[in-house]
Amino acid sequence: MVVLASPPAVDHIPLLRSPDPGDVFSGVPVVDLGSPGAARAVVVACERYGFFKVVNHGVATDTMDKVESEAVRFFSQPQAEKDRSGPAYPFGYGSRRIGFNGDMGWLEYLLLAVDDASLADACTVPSCAVFRTALNEYIGAVRKLAVRVMEAMAEGLGIAPADALSALVTAEGSDQVFRVNHYPPCRALQGLGCSVTGFGEHTDPQLVSVLRSNGTSGLQIALRDGQWVSVPSDRNAFFVNVGDSLQVLTNGRFKSVKHRVVANSLKSRVSLIFFGGPPLAQRIAPLPQLLGEGEQSLYKEFTWGEYKKAAYKSSRLGDNRLAQFEK
Numbered sequence: 001m002v003v004l005a006s007p008p009a010v011d012h013i014p015l016l017r018s019p020d021p022g023d024v025f026s027g028v029p030v031v032d033l034g035s036p037g038a039a040r041a042v043v044v045a046c047e048r049y050g051f052f053k054v055v056n057h058g059v060a061t062d063t064m065d066k067v068e069s070e071a072v073r074f075f076s077q078p079q080a081e082k083d084r085s086g087p088a089y090p091f092g093y094g095s096r097r098i099g100f101n102g103d104m105g106w107l108e109y110l111l112l113a114v115d116d117a118s119l120a121d122a123c124t125v126p127s128c129a130v131f132r133t134a135l136n137e138y139i140g141a142v143r144k145l146a147v148r149v150m151e152a153m154a155e156g157l158g159i160a161p162a163d164a165l166s167a168l169v170t171a172e173g174s175d176q177v178f179r180v181n182h183y184p185p186c187r188a189l190q191g192l193g194c195s196v197t198g199f200g201e202h203t204d205p206q207l208v209s210v211l212r213s214n215g216t217s218g219l220q221i222a223l224r225d226g227q228w229v230s231v232p233s234d235r236n237a238f239f240v241n242v243g244d245s246l247q248v249l250t251n252g253r254f255k256s257v258k259h260r261v262v263a264n265s266l267k268s269r270v271s272l273i274f275f276g277g278p279p280l281a282q283r284i285a286p287l288p289q290l291l292g293e294g295e296q297s298l299y300k301e302f303t304w305g306e307y308k309k310a311a312y313k314s315s316r317l318g319d320n321r322l323a324q325f326e327k
């Protein structure tokens with residue numbers, strides 16, 4: 001028997017088939033937020049893929065560039081310096097370990113709280129004031145974008161008031177998280193036909209996630225038939241994921257998208273993600289306006305706090321976390 005051992009550098013990190021050009025998905029829905037058809041396009045994309053790209057988003061290029069270059073600078077520091085911003089939980093710098101239940105990925109990251117009360121100085125890590133200022137400016141802009149996207153969802157779904165969904169992420173005490181991921185190039189497996197997992201497959205538990213990355217590919221989404229496809233990167237655009245909580249609010253009409261990141265063998269990927277969640281006490285249940293005559297909720301009642309606790313306590317990244325709440 002021939003046993004192929006992984007190089008020690010990638011020990012304990014699952015391997016994936018390397019993406020090939022045929023995996024590149026040309027069908028990612030693109031929503032022009034400034035166009036009259038945006039609300040309808042958002043709904044169609046959320047129903048079909050739980051995922052779409054946003055252009056004409058109004059976030060200044062300078063706001064995106066500054067935070068990206070500060071992130072690159074932060075991750076290029078010596079390990080001991082980065083560790084001073086750790087540990088990752090509850091918030092701070094982390095590397096390789098994701099969550100508490102044994103998941104590992106080829107990445108390092110910053111997990112940051114978004115403190116609504118003081119958005120002007122939302123994060124206290126990292127220690128560098130220039131990075132913090134850039135992060136706070138970016139987080140403020142991306143949060144506004146999340147609100148616009150959720151307003152478009154409500155309009156497209158035909159529900160009132162206009163902030164029926166977005167109010168959940170602007171409410172006092174809403175639970176928002178921000179994440180900066182850095183996937184260094186992984187040269188160890190070059191030419192072997194396989195790649196190391198950057199971030200294993202999962203759905204995001206929140207309502208929506210708004211992602212931007214540098215020009216390095218790696219993000220993949222699962223289509224409804226289970227096929228994994230590569231999302232062409234676009235550093236000028238944002239990508240929106242439907243999260244589990246939004247799936248429940250729409251009684252399954254919108255589907256939370258399964259996604260993962262495959263590490264690149266040559267280039268590093270930097271991604272910045274805003275996760276919009278509601279306050280911990282918020283009840284997560286289908287919006288009555290979205291339930292048809294006689295239609296029942298597909299889910300048992302729960303609060304965001306209960307869902308989050310269950311997700312963090314016992315789930316592995318790839319688990320179907322909603323399954324235990326299905327009726």
Ligand SMILES: C=C1C[C@]23C[C@@]1(O)CC[C@H]2[C@@]12CC[C@H](O)[C@@](C)(C(=O)O1)[C@H]2[C@@H]3C(=O)O
Pocket residue numbers: 098099100101103177179202203204205206275311312313315316317
């Ligand atoms: C394994 C885990 C990591 C995660 C918490 C969890 O127990 C299950 C969900 C994971 C996830 C995915 C989206 C976000 O990156 C994240 C911050 C979140 O809210 O849920 C991560 C969690 C994490 O990295 O701690």
Ligand SMILES: O=C(O)CCC(=O)C(=O)O
Pocket residue numbers: 179181199204211213219259260261271273
């Ligand atoms: O880094 C990426 O591109 C995606 C990461 C992700 O899905 C996450 O942090 O939840």
Ligand SMILES: [Fe+2]
Pocket residue numbers: 202203204209259
């Ligand atoms: Fe994710």
